[in-house]
Amino acid sequence: MRGYNMLALALALAMCLQGFAQRAHCLETCPKESLLFQLAREHGQYESVVVGRRRGELFDFTSRQSGAGAGPGNATYDRFIVTFETYKFGDEHRLALEKHLPSRPSWKWEDRKNDASKYTTDFGVVRLLAGTDRESLIRKIEGLSGVKGVFEDKDVRSLHRLGPTVNDEGSAGYRKAIATHLGEKIDYKRQYHNPGREWKKKQPNALYQPEIIWREGFKGQGIRVGVFDTGLKENPKYLKNVKYRSNWTFQPTKGVDGHNHGTSSAGSIASINPECPSQAPEVDLYTFKVFTDDAVSYSSWYLDAINFAFIMKVHMINVSIGGPDFKDFPFIEKFRQLVANGVSIFCAMGNFGPLKGSINSPSDEPYIIAVGSHNEYFAISDYQSRGMTLSQKPYGYGLVKPDIVSYADKVFALNQWEDCFLIQGTSTACPVAVASMALIASTIPEEERYRKVTPASIKQFLIEGADRLDYFSMYHQGPGALNLLKSYEVAKNYEPRVSVLPSSIDLSSEKEVGYYWPHSVQPIYAKGMPLMVNFTIINGLGTTGYFTDAPRWNPSNRLGNKVRFQFDYANVIWPWQGYLGVYMHVEDSASHSTGIAEGAITFNISSPPFPGEKRGTKREQRVSIPIKLRVIPTPPRSKRVLWDDFHNLQYPDAYVPKDASQETHTYDFQGDHPHTNYHNLYDELVGNGYYVEVLSSSMTCFDASEYGMLVIVDPEMEFDVEEIDKLYDDVVNGGLGLLVLGEWYDKYIEDKYTLFNPNYRMTMHPAIMGANVPALNRLLSNFEVAFSNFSFDATLELSDTKGLLVQDGTSIAKMPPKSVLFEGTVVPKGRAKNRRERMNRASYSVPILGMTKVGEGNIVIYADSSAFDEDISDGEEFEQIRGVFTDFVRYASEGVTPSWIDVGTYHEDAYAFDFDNFTGQSRGAGFNALSKSEVYRYMIPEENENLSREKLKLLSKPLQCFRNAPLKYQPDRSDLVRKRNNSLMSWMEWARKRLIMGTGGNSNGQDSSPISSFSPQGSEIAQEGTQRPTQGDKVGDTWEPREGGPGLSGGQVFVFFVVVLAAVGYLYSRKRYQDLRAGLSPRYGGGDKSV
Structure with missing residues (x-):
């Protein structure tokens, strides 16, 4: 030895x-x-x-970092970005590829002739020529030494500015919507923040009063601001310091703006036009034309422009783009590197409002300053996208966004004809916020800027100076409205520090109910799903920071001792910002307790020294987050509703088409969550005395005896056999109610939804059509329930005031004995030129709603989710369906028969739709021309449909209980962090114990590493900086090795570590x-x- x-x-x-x-x-x-x-x-x-990244497996649901951003498809125009680990000249990268790849013409290196071509780069663009085995060649490139990854060269999102004429947010409709959300009639103008003085509307400067700072001699001088947009008017009269204009598109122009968007963005930062002045008229402007005059852009243009921004040494960048694809990895990683080099990036939130969960990428990233918009009444602009961020779903909860909202609703701005015109949109709000921070940055002495003008400090100036708006959630307004003068006071006394957004959680105050929605509208209690909150950590101490000890819950009262906390976080905070995911559980022993649980989450953050400080000096800060939680006794079973979020799939995890043809966007990307596009149902149920919880782990991770019912809405994922068997037992023997909202599914029209996506330059085929009806049928087969392949529009009148509308829904093909079925009057979709023509045709009826009792449990089956989706239904339809969902819940959970039950037809025997006799006048004029074989296409999907290896890889999730599940279902939770936990042991100590004691696995055979960032999944968490739970134990858990297993001698351990x-x-x-x-x-x- x-x-x-x-x-x-x-x-x-x-x-x-x-x-x-x-x-x-x-x-x-x-x-x-x-x-x-x-x-x-x-x-x-x-x-x-x-940080290097190895491309992960396709559609790995345990990590945001892996998987493609689109569903499977056949490439039609293959142009890819190859990212490298080091910066070299383009020719060097090309020669390295030529040396190891097959000789051309299977691929071609594309030379990019722009201002960055004479400098080193970390990426290249290759085109795979026709007839090339694309997958094989990509694998070869990815396997080369020095290559980080291969990604599609995408069309970069869209510009975020609306036209000058949009419905006034002060309109009666908007007032009514606000009143409905608050549950009361209110005076629209009086509800919003009052600036306390008279000011000239439509002029941001009139609100922010930059002249007070100007009088001190500061107007933005010395601050370099980059504008990534459509370029800039040549020789602008009203822009004082245009230092450099560059062009990254294929248009033969030196960055001249032929669109107007870029000029108005630059003007909102630095205009000196007296009719539309800006706050920072003397900043140095660097414009990057990354969009053509037709608003077309590609990732490679942006990557080159970002590399060039390093060379220009800009302090801040205005980015007025966005889209739902949060998996555009090269694009996002390049922004991350830019922030790591001290550049503050401001990005527009997006204009998908008022829909919740509609925030765009890259503004959803924690290190980006996401900017929203408010109007002259200090209300969030109707068009502004709302948070929460969705990339953390379903394992965690989204981040608070935006980071600030600024006045940009129908304000004057410069245009390319040197005039001022009214504009609005979050891409107008973004440069307004940039101008404010550029002005403040110019007041900081140049010798201090290296530590006081950073991506962290700029965000802290904004957050700590913001005015919180009444009634709006933190997921809609962030910290509040921009206040230039208050932020200036923060900057004058600023020293680098660590802060958190939100800075506290107070669910005990009635005054804070609106701000902390949705967490504030219902208390927490024992034996429930945890309350999840995701905090953004803003580290002003340095680019990189570290948790020096594990976060701890420090209760300050008796009830606080009854709440147990779990944490998810990356041990390395980079760049400048990180996250802290918190899961709050009430102990079972407090199931009869009531009151306020108080305490604070505390942790230490340290960073290496700034330049000029003594080497080895460690800067460290203790951070405390005050928490107040309203705790009540566990509600009765009949009042508890569990919403399944685990089986939803959204873009960009896969290409899932929209749920209704009249939607304005192509993809299903809002998450189908009770806090996003189904928030109206959440508010309705809570208002009617129900308690709504979200199931974010598999169906094996909840105790059905605690819940009155389970809600499954528009699922796209597959159901495991264990889930199917458990649900049947829970309903039939356990008395669990079940409510299922289906959605359209018609594999015969898949070609209609096959599209060429310019983002990916490939033909995309849907991962699933609407909902995964075959999977739903497998789930419901034990109940003798099935949906058909049908896809249509329909109406169902339940009473004089209540009704249902099916928009591209399906139909019920089977129901068990003793069921009540409701038939809707329908017309097949797509068989007329327009909706009015379809509705005027002779129609027929098919069942769209079914209600029954199976064993001890009640079941409600409805053929369409669109009727309840805020993204699809309009105000008139919402008025008609108001209360219907609550009727569904009352029946499924409590067995209360709705007043409109007589509208349906009772079936003593099992029901099966008679496709064989679906002929003649019974099926209506719209179907008279169809042959019997064509009618059969609307029958029940085949039993094994979507069970191919490729589909299961895409539509399956691990059958596991994550941190979002109740404590008793989490594997090996005896080591849970609670109250005052000891610091984590070091990586070396963990490795030593694992070698000595054996495998160190937990009872499920999973890795019990205490530091998830040392696993492949965990390392991606450390890179990403957003809440991303993974399998196995995580940062924030204590760890003890399992007893038993083979041991090693001291000499072997010593040699191993050497x-x-x-x-x-x-x-x-x-x-x-x-x-x-x-x-x-x-x-x-x-x-x-x-x-």
């Missing part, structure tokens, strides 16, 4: 010596002043932390050697170190 030990030690020392020799050689021969070194010297502590340390030293030195060769050296003499 001694001989083996000595051999291993000698090998380790040799590896170390080789690595250090290579580094020493490069230190003599490699360029010392790389691009990023120059930027670091200019900006201070802004080093690019380049080899590990030597390998790490060799790899580190090798990496330093490669980075220095490529011109990626970090800053010498201090600052954060590259990760």
Whole structure:
């Protein structure tokens, strides 16, 4: 054994010596002043932390970082971005690919002739030519040394500005919507924040009063602002300091704006036109034309422009784009690198409002400053997209967004004809916020800017100076409305620090009910799903920060001791910002308790020193988040409703078509969550005394005896056999109610929804059509319930005041004995030129609503979810269906028969739709021309439909109970962090115990690593900086190794760690050697170190 030990030690020392020799050689021969070194010297502590990423498996639902952003499709125009681990000149990257790839013409390197082409880059664009085996070639490229990933060169989202004429948010309809949301009649104008003085409407400067700061000699001078947009008018008369205009599109122009969007964005930052002045008239403007005059852009244009922004050393960037694709990895990663280098990025929230859960990417990223809009009454603009962010679903909860809202609702701005005109949109709000922060940044002495003008400090200025708006949720307004003068006071006294958004949670105050919606409208209680909140950590101490101890719950009263907390977080906070996911459970022993649980979450954040500080000096801050929770006794079973969110699938995890043809967008991307597009049902049920909880783990993770009913809405995912068996037992023997809202499914018209997506430059086929009706039928087969392939529009009158409207829904094909069925009057969709023509045709009836009792449980089946979807139904339809969903819930949960039950038809025997006799006049004129074979296409989907290997890979999730499940269902929760937990053991200590004690696995055979960022999934969490639970134990848990298992001797453990340390030293030195060769050296003499 001694001989083996000595051999291993000698090998380790040799590896170390080789690595250090290579580094020493490069230190003599490699360029010392790389691009990023120059930027670091200019900006201070802004080093690019380049984190490599290995492309994950397709559609891995345990991590946001993996999977493609679109469903499977056949490429028709293959142009891809190849990202590299190091910066080199384009020709060097091309030669490296040519050396290892098959000889062309299977692929072609595309030269990009723009202002960045003479500098080093970390990506290239290749085109895969016709006839190429695309998947094989991509795998070869991904497997090459030095390649980080291969991604589609996408069409970059859309501009976020509306036209000058949009419905006034002060209209009666908007007032009524606000009143409905609050549940009372209110005076529209009096409900909003009053600035306390008279000010000229439609002029942001009149509200913000920048002249007070101007009188001190500051007007934005010395601050470099980049505008990524459609370019800029040539020789603008009313823009004072245009330092550089660049063009990244294929249009033969030097960044000239032929669209007007770019000019108005620049004007909203720095205009000196007296009719539409801006707050920072003396900033240095750098315009990047990344959109053509037709508003077309591609990821590669943006990536080149971002690399060039490094060279221009800008402090801030205005980005007026967005889209629902939060998996555009190269695009998002490049923004992350830009922020890591100290550039503050402001991005428009999007104009999908007032729909909740409609925030666009990249504004949903924690390190981006997302900007929303308010109007002159200090109400959130109707068109503004709302949070929460959805990329964390279903395992966690979304972040609070926007980060600020500014006045940009029908305001005057500069146009390309040098006039002022009225505009609105979140892409107008964005440059208004940029102008405010550029003005404030100019007041900070230049020698202090390296630590006081950072992406973290700028966001802190905005948040700490904001005015909170009455009645609007934090997921709609963020911290509130921008207040320039208050933010200026914050900046004058600013020292780098750590802050959190939201800074506290108070669910006990009636005054805060609106702000903390949806968490505030119902209390928490024992034996329920946890309350989930996701905090954004803003680290002003440095680019990189670390949790030096685990977050702890520190109760301050008796009831606080009855609440148990779990945490998800990445141990490394980068760049400048991170997250803290919190799961709050009330202990079973408090099932009869009532009152306010109080306490605080505390943790320590530390960062390396800023440049100029003594090396080794560690800056550390204790952070405290006050928490107040309203606790009540566990409600009776009949009043508890469980909403299944686990089986929903949304874009961009896959291409899922919209649920109704009249929707304005193509993809189903709002999450089908009770806090987003079904918030109206959430508010209705809570208002009627029900308690709504969300199931974010599989159906095996809840106790059916605690709930009156389960709601399944428009599911796209597959159901596991265990889930099917458990649900049947829960309903038949356990008395659980079941409410299912189906959706259209017609595999015969799949070609109609096959489309060419310019984002991915490929033909996309739907992952599923509307809802996964075959999976639903498998789930319901034990109940003798089935949906058909039908897809149609229909109406059902239940009473004089209540009715239902089916919009592209399905029909009920089977129901068990003793069922009541309700037939809707329908016309097949797509068989007439327009909706009016379809509705005027002779029609027929099919069942769309069924109600029955199976065993001990009541079941409600409805053929369409669109009627209750806020995104689809209009106000008139909402008035008609008001209360119908509550009627469904009362019947399923409590057995209360609705007053309109007589409208239906009772069936003593089992019901099956008679497709064989679906002929003649009974089926209506719309179907008279169909043959019997054509009619059969509307029958029940085949039993094994969508069960192919490819479909199951896409439509299945792990059958597991995550942190979002009740404590008793989580695997091995004896080590739960609660109250005052000890600090996490180090990685080395964990490894030592694991080697000595054996596998260290938990009872389920899963990895029990205490630090998830050391696993492949966890490392992606550390990169991403958003709440992303993974399988197994996580950061925030204590860990004890399992007893038993083979042990190792002390000598073996010693040799193991010597080899590990030597390998790490060799790899580190090798990496330093490669980075220095490529011109990626970090800053010498201090600052954060590259990760």
